[in-house]
Amino acid sequence: QVQLVESGGGLVQAGGSLRLSCAASGLTFSTYTMGWFRQVPGKEREFVARIRMSGGIPNYADSVKGRFTISRDNAKNTMYLQMNSLKPEDTAVYYCAAGSRWSVSPRYDMDYWGKGTLVTVSS
Numbered sequence: 001q002v003q004l005v006e007s008g009g010g011l012v013q014a015g016g017s018l019r020l021s022c023a024a025s026g027l028t029f030s031t032y033t034m035g036w037f038r039q040v041p042g043k044e045r046e047f048v049a050r051i052r053m054s055g056g057i058p059n060y061a062d063s064v065k066g067r068f069t070i071s072r073d074n075a076k077n078t079m080y081l082q083m084n085s086l087k088p089e090d091t092a093v094y095y096c097a098a099g100s101r102w103s104v105s106p107r108y109d110m111d112y113w114g115k116g117t118l119v120t121v122s123s
Contacts, residue, residue: 002027003025004023005096008021008117016086017084018086019082020080022079023077023078024077024096027098032099033051033098034051034096035097037110040093047106048081048094052102055072068081083119086121087121096113096114097111097112097114099112
């Protein structure tokens with residue numbers, strides 16, 4: 001059974017930083033593209049960042065470029081999202097996902113999803 005468990009969310013002031021983690025089990029982690037998505041109530045889940053199986057050049061949403069950094073440790077079956085210079089508009093539930101494809105539609109490439117962790121950025 002595949003499990004993706006996010007952690008590291010919380011309340012932070014604007015301009016602050018948080019580091020999210022995603023611990024994966026039940027799958028061969030190193031063979032999956034991993035991604036972060038976020039969602040606020042009443043809106044669609046949106047892409048944040050993704051990283052290929054072996055790392056390489058990641059892909060970011062324009063809204064987080066230069067502020068967020070995605071990384072992975074295949075030896076630990078864990079993915080990370082370092083979030084700096086946080087803004088109130090970054091407030092959302094952040095989801096970890098694993099997928100077997102890399103296309104122009106990241107959300108639809110994902111096969112497995114975590115339950116999410118809440119990030120709240122106060123102004």
